[in-house]
Amino acid sequence: GAVVSQHPSWVICKSGTSVKIECRSLDFQATTMFWYRQFPKQSLMLMATSNEGSKATYEQGVEKDKFLINHASLTLSTLTVTSAHPEDSSFYICSATTRGETQYFGPGTRLLVL
Amino acid sequence: EDQVTQSPEALRLQEGESSSLNCSYTVSGLRGLFWYRQDPGKGPEFLFTLYSAGEEKEKERLKATLTKKESFLHITAPKPEDSATYLCAVQATQDSSASKIIFGSGTRLSIRP
Numbered sequence: 001g002a003v004v005s006q007h008p009s010w011v012i013c014k015s016g017t018s019v020k021i022e023c024r025s026l027d028f029q030a031t032t033m034f035w036y037r038q039f040p041k042q043s044l045m046l047m048a049t050s051n052e053g054s055k056a057t058y059e060q061g062v063e064k065d066k067f068l069i070n071h072a073s074l075t076l077s078t079l080t081v082t083s084a085h086p087e088d089s090s091f092y093i094c095s096a097t098t099r100g101e102t103q104y105f106g107p108g109t110r111l112l113v114l
Numbered sequence: 115e116d117q118v119t120q121s122p123e124a125l126r127l128q129e130g131e132s133s134s135l136n137c138s139y140t141v142s143g144l145r146g147l148f149w150y151r152q153d154p155g156k157g158p159e160f161l162f163t164l165y166s167a168g169e170e171k172e173k174e175r176l177k178a179t180l181t182k183k184e185s186f187l188h189i190t191a192p193k194p195e196d197s198a199t200y201l202c203a204v205q206a207t208q209d210s211s212a213s214k215i216i217f218g219s220g221t222r223l224s225i226r227p
Contacts, residue, residue: 002160034214043201043219044158093157102148103215105157 003027004096006106013084014114021079021109023094027075030096034103035067038091050077084113116141116206121216127192127225135187135221137202145205147185148215149178152199161187161200194226199223 003026013019023033032051035045036044050056050068056069066088068080077096081088089112117140127133139147146165150158162171164180171178175196177188185198199222203215 004157006157043217046214049214067163091155095157102160102163104160105150108155108157110155 002102002104004030004094004104004106006109008109010110010112012112012114015085016080016083019081019084019110019111021081021092021094023077023079023096023106025075025096025104028096028098030077030098031074032097033071033077034095034097035069035077036093036095038093038108038112044093047060047079081111084111086113089113116204116216118202118204118218119199120202120221123219124222125224126165127189127223129193129225129227130191131191132188132192134189135200135223136187137187137218137225138183139148139185139202139204140183141204141206141216143207145207147180148203148205149185149187150201151177152201152220158201163216176222184221189223192223194225194227197223 005024007022035047038044046059047062048056048058050069050071052071052074058064071077077080091108093108095105097103119138121136128152146163148163149161167182169180174189180187199220201220202218204216211226
């Protein structure tokens with residue numbers, strides 16, 4: 001149980017394009033989903049928290065117009081990196097939780113912007 | 115300010131050599147402490163949740179313990195497949211986002227055959 005998937009696992013795009021990453025909870029309903037970013041050999045940095053049907057809450061320093069988050073249902077959240085630039089290249093990981101308990105993480109999406 | 119500190123940063127052990135990883139935390143009120151395992155290029159894999167001082171949980175060669183200020187992840191007779199980064203995270207009771215957790219920087223564990 002408690003499986004979270006992400007799609008795609010890898011994406012390479014040109015600078016200036018937008019990229020959408022999907023996060024799905026496969027066997028449970030996620031009241032809250034989180035989006036993290038991780039740089040090599042560093043820990044996870046929380047970007048935003050999203051609750052189903054409401055606007056995401058962004059951490060300080062994270063541009064909400066740059067990283068658009070939609071949590072349309074209890075099993076799906078999407079992160080769209082708009083007008084991506086090379087500095088947006090990173091490992092993006094989502095997690096999901098129900099009733100504010102343990103977070104279960106997806107396998108991550110590696111983004112490379114050329 | 116809520117804070118999580120893990121030590122050591124890296125640990126190299128011989129197969130079968132038991133050891134412990136430390137996670138020290140400072141939070142206004144602890145709702146839960148979590149241990150995760152992360153392999154390179156993958157998302158964190160959930161291991162344990164601890165809620166109160168004195169609590170212990172075990173899974174195969176791993177045992178997690180909790181006090182009021184720190185948690186230990188004990189690894190007994192490790193095998194090379196236990197090599198990974200182990201992450202500790204805490205959830206505070208008074209955080210505005212009830213389920214938000216704060217991660218430590220992790221301990222990179224390497225087990226030599």
